Amino acid sequence: MGVAGFDEEFDVVVVGSGAAGSAAALGAHHAGASVLVVEKCDEATAGGNTRVSGGGWWVNRDPERARAFLNSLSGAFPVADDVVAAWASETAENSRWLEELGADVALSPDYHTEPEYLELDGSDCYAGMDTVAGRMGNSLLYDFLRGALDERGIETRFGTPAVELITDGGAVVGVEVEGVEGRRRIGARGGVVLATGGFQANAAMVRDYLRVEDHVLWGSPASTGDGHRMAQSVGADLWHMGNMxxxxxxxxxxxxxxxxxxxxxxxxxxxxxxxxxxxxxxxxxxxxxxxxxxxxxxxxxxxxxxxxxxxxxxxxxxxxxxxxxxxxxxxxxxxxxxxxxxxxxxxxxxxxxxxxxxxxxxxxxxxxxxxxxxxxxxxxxxxxxxxxxxxxxxxxxxxxxxxxxxxxxxxxxxGWSNGGPRRDGRARVVDTRGVAIDGLYAAGEMSSTYSWTKDGGFHVADALAFGRVAGRDAAARA
Structure with a gap:
């Protein structure tokens, strides 16, 4: 056993290997942290909704106008100013960041060439949707991110579901996982990033929060609200759980x-x-x-x-x-x-x-x-x-x-649920008093920024942006 009874330790542990989890791992690694990604699915089915999505992210040509656009889209369900500010600045960096990783980024010629919500204030920030190679879907974004992790030697453990967060004095210091060797306690010196996707494959949560009596799934059957449960168990507040x-x-x-x-x-x-x-x-x-x-x-x-x-x-x-x-x-x-x-x-x-x-x-x-x-x-x-x-x-x-x-x-x-643990502009999960839970971060669909309407390419953009934010912040804590 290692320090504090851990079987092993890393600077940052990321739970989930979709766009948000991959971005968090890459961001933490770039900041010099040691990183482990744990993923409950096997390699053939991992990646959550990112793997089966359109794989595009909207092009933000004006972060200042983007702030106005997000506020307009949120309508009667406002998002905190620090979250809006971080979203507006970070989504503008997505394409450059992916290009620096080696992606062939190109504007989609056919899909989301203009905003869906053209009439809303701030929509002039929207300049289309970028994709890998200018093509929609076919797991192109997921495959690129998977390759980027492998190239950098960032380990992903498939078939390893996270089951419980480990805390010390109210701070999250690690995560307990279930693997081929049984349960293991993995320490996270900088923090744990939850990027476990939504809860649309959890019938009880769909009924309780979305009030949808009958539905079929568009995306991953692994989106069962695992991260929501773990975050709630350590006191996390929730936001816009009825949006989807x-x-x-x-x-x-x-x-x-x-x-x-x-x-x-x-x-x-x-x-x-x-x-x-x-x-x-x-x-x-x-x-x-x-x-x-x-x-x-x-x-x-x-x-x-x-x-x-x-x-x-x-x-x-x-x-x-x-x-x-x-x-x-x-x-x-x-x-x-x-x-x-x-x-x-x-x-x-x-x-x-x-x-x-x-x-x-x-x-x-x-x-x-x-x-x-x-x-x-x-x-x-x-x-x-x-x-x-x-x-x-x-x-x-x-x-x-x-x-x-x-x-x-x-x-x-x-397709997806939007709500989850409330987080701040640094992707830190906050408790019911509005206080950040030390060492706990969330990104992607499990805690999406969108409280009401959203435009084309917004979910992937949000996942990439706040994944990076979470990974960097956790790395700095380490």
């Missing part, structure tokens, strides 16, 4: 979902369990929010039905193929593919077919007369070129008129 991102999804054969993009045609409408339309179906999904009733609301929060016709069915796959959007656990890790003409999904029973709207209603237990009236009213709006009910874009009004007709159950596809 869901998008329209389809339940597959397991807990993972397919992204329902509906990019190929507009001959569809959405109905709730009463058989009626309830929202502008074509409203832009801005990373978990849509503009509705004059304000931004979380959407979707509950299942509903997609009604479409043969025109839509033959227009192309309802869920993007990997050559279009190589993102998500299904596409990148399990290689589940949506068929190009939607025929496989019909055969599986995911999509149900009928010769009339009345028959379609019977298939899903809806009132036939109500659904027929709903479709007739929608088609009338299409013919008039104006949706007076929900204001759907006239260019996206496509009649549902060509038999056969189809229905597909839509389930919220949960």
């Amino acid at each position: 991102m869901t998008i329209t999804g389809v339940r597959g054969d397991d807990e993972f979902g397919h992204y329902l993009a509906l990019w190929n045609a507009h001959n569809y409408l959405w109905v709730s369990e009463d058989g009626r339309r309830f929202v502008d179906e074509a409203a832009d999904p801005k990373h978990g929010h849509i503009l509705r009733n004059g304000t931004y609301e979380l959407f979707p929060l509950r299942p509903f039905h997609l009604i479409f016709d043969e025109q839509m069915r033959i227009a192309g796959p309802l869920s993007p193929t990997p050559d279009v959007l190589p993102v998500g656990w299904n596409l990148l890790m399990t290689e589940n593919r949506w068929s190009l003409d939607n025929s496989d999904e019909i055969e599986k029973g995911w999509i149900r077919r009928a010769d009339s709207i009345a028959e379609l209603a019977e298939l899903v237990g809806l009132d036939a007369a109500t659904l027929e009236a709903t479709v007739e009213q929608y088609n009338a709006a299409c013919a008039a070129g104006s949706d007076d009910r929900f204001g759907r874009d006239p260019e996206k009004l496509g009649a549902v008129s060509q038999a056969p007709f189809y229905v597909l159950d839509v389930t919220p596809l949960l």
Whole structure:
């Protein structure tokens, strides 16, 4: 045994190997610290959501305007000034930092070329989204960071979940892990950085904090709130635990979902369990929010039905193929593919077919007369070129008129949770009195900066930025 009963000691111990954990380890190593990364998954599935994300980070061309933008995006849920200041300055350094590590950084030509929230004060700071080699997804960012750690001799222990923080006089001095040799106590002279991802794969936490009754996963099944539990056990406060991102999804054969993009045609409408339309179906999904009733609301929060016709069915796959959007656990890790003409999904029973709207209603237990009236009213709006009910874009009004007709159950596809241990601008976790817990840091999805809306490439940028901040600060403590 070593000092204080530790089996071994490092200056900084990082828990989690996604973008935040990798950035923390690289930042601490650059500052001269000895670093260990522990990761609960095996090497084939490690990396959390970073591994299956778009892997892009937004380009911040004006940190001062970025402060205004983040404050605008936070709306009625303000983020502390020191966090805003650190976020604005550090996200502006992401591309330069990655280039210095050897990454081929290039602007994405196709995705997030302008801000989603163009109307908000400060959006002029947004100059697109950088990626590795200018390409989205395909684990490119994760693979680069993995290589950067290996090149520098920074050890990552896979299959080694952290189970408990070790404290001494209120300060965090290490972490207990479970490995092939059983439990081990690892000391961290400078501190422990928690970068364990969100809690979207923890059904109880999803119900308790997000109030989402039914969902499927877009990202890593390892996002079970481990870091949240460990931080809470030593007195951490929590922030914006109800914020998240869901998008329209389809339940597959397991807990993972397919992204329902509906990019190929507009001959569809959405109905709730009463058989009626309830929202502008074509409203832009801005990373978990849509503009509705004059304000931004979380959407979707509950299942509903997609009604479409043969025109839509033959227009192309309802869920993007990997050559279009190589993102998500299904596409990148399990290689589940949506068929190009939607025929496989019909055969599986995911999509149900009928010769009339009345028959379609019977298939899903809806009132036939109500659904027929709903479709007739929608088609009338299409013919008039104006949706007076929900204001759907006239260019996206496509009649549902060509038999056969189809229905597909839509389930919220949960991408990530945003809330976690509250932290300050130095990425230090704070307790319920607002006092920093010595030696404990958090970064990435487990404690994201975003209290309400966010723009494209913001999560990866936040993870890289505060990962570096955490790693540097912990190294300095050592």
